Amino acid sequence: MSHLPATAVTAAANQLMLAGHWAAATDLLAAARTDDPAEQQVLALARATVAVDHDFGQRSDHATAALAAVPEDSWDLAMFKLRKDYADALFNSGDRDLRDRMLTLIKDAPDDARRGTANFWAGAIADNVYEQPAEAIEHYRQALELAEKSGDELTMAQALRHLGHHSHAAGELLPAREQWERSTELLQQNGHLRPTLAQQVHIAILLRDEGDIDGSAALATEVNRWARQLGIGFIIQQTEELMVRRTPQEPPR
Template sequence: MTNTASTITTVVSLDQLLAAVRELRISGRWTRAADLLDAADASDARDRARLAVAAAEVALERDWFGGTSLAGARLDAAERACGEGKEARPQGDWELDFLRLRHGYLGLVRVDGRFRPGPDGKDPAALTALRTSAENLRGRAPDAVRRGWAEMYLGLVADNLLAERDLAPAHYEAALRAGESGDDLLSREALRHLGDHDHDSGDHPRALERWRRATELGARAGTVPGTLSQQLLLAVLARDTGDEAGAAALAREVARWAGAIGAVTTEAQANAFLAGADPTAPPSPGAAGR
C-alpha cells in the first residue's frame, strides 16, 4: 500500500492566520508558528509585510525563552518586506520598530546567554538610544495598548539597564492601566514587575497579590512559558516565608515543564533557584544579575 501526500486548498483570511500564529507563539509552539508563516503565500505587499513582522515576533519570543538567536535575521527580512513601498508598512513602522526595541533590550540585558542587568560594561550610547526609541514609540503609538507597551519597556530599561529603579514603577503603573483596557499579557507583565518592587521593599503580601494575579492573567492569555516563569516567582515567595519544601516542589515542576517545551532560559532559572540562587536578587556592581 502506497501512501501519497495530498494537498488541501482552503481559504483562511490573513487575520485568522495571524490570530492562530499568535496563539501558537505565546503558548511556546514556536516551530509550528514559524512553519505556518513560512508556508503562507501573499501577493499583496502589505500582507507580505504583516507576515514577515509576525515571523520576526515569533523568532524574538523563541530567542527570549528558548535561548536561540533567530530574531536578527527575521527582523532584517521584515525590514525588507516593509520597505517594498511606504503604503506596505503595517501600522506605519510602529510594530517593526517595537520589535527592534525588544530585540535591542534583550541583547543588552542578556550577555553570553545569561541575564546581566545594569549599565556596567555596556555602551552608554546604546542604552540612551534604547530609551530614546521607547520614548519615541510611546509618542507615536496608534492606541492606548501599544502606548502601554512602550511604557512597559521604558520601565524595563530604567529598571534593568540604567540602574534607575525608582523611575520604573510609574512606567509599570501606566502600562497596567493600558493593559486593563484589554491586553492581559500587558497587565501580566506590569504586575510581574510591580510585584518585584513590592518584594524588594519587603511587602510580601502585596507582591503575592500581584504575582498571583499576573499568573492568572498569563494563564488566561495562553502564555505557557510566561506562566511558568511567573510560577517561579511564587516559589521565591514560598522560600521567603519559610516553606522551602513547597518552594522546591514548585520550582522542580517549573524546570520540568519548561524543559519539556524548550523554554531553556526558564528551566535554567528554576534549576539555579533549586541550587539556592534568588532570581529576584538585584545585581551587585560588576556581578551577574537576574
C-alpha cells in the first residue's frame, strides 16, 4: 500500500477542484486514511474546500455535511462557512448576518494571504448581498494589495475581476479590459477553470460593448461549450444570451 502525506493528497485534490473535477477531488480525499488527528483535520478541511467550491459552481449542497465533519474549529473553517452562507444568500435570497462575520474574519486573519482572501469575500458580500458598491470596491482594493504582497495569484485574479466589473459599469472600458485580461491570465496560469470561464463571459460582454458583435458571440460560444461540460448553469445562461449576434442597443426578442 502506498503512503502519502495528507498535504500531498490535498494538493492533488486542490488541482482537481480548480479544474472543475469536484467528484474526482472528493473521491481522492475520501480514499485517504490516517490515524493522525492533525492530518485528519487537513483532509477534512480539504473536503470542505472542495464541497464549497462545488456548490458555488453547480448550485448543489455538498458543503453542509462536509463542513459539519471538520473536527476542529479554525479561521479557515469559519471562512468556508461564510462562503457557503454567502452562496445561500446570493442564490436563495438569505442573509444569515454576514456583515459582522466577514469583518471579524478580516480582523482575525492570521496572515496577509488570509486577510486578502477575507477582504475579497467581504467585497463580494458587500456588492451582491448588501448592494454597497463603494464598500465593495474598497475591500477589493485591499484584497488586491494584500494578495500582491503575499503572492496569492488566485485572490489577485478575483479582486481584479470584480474591480473590472465596476470599471465596466462606470463606462471605463479600457481599465476594465486591462483588469479582466490580467485576471484571466492569472486564473489560467493557476488552472482555475470556473472563474476563468466566468471572466471570459465578461470579456465577451466587453467585446459586444466595443462593437465587436461577432467576436463576442464567438467567444461566448466557446465558453458555453466548456460550461456545459462542467454543468455550470449560470454561465450557460449568460453565454446563450451573448451567442445571439445583437447590438447592445437592440432589445431582446
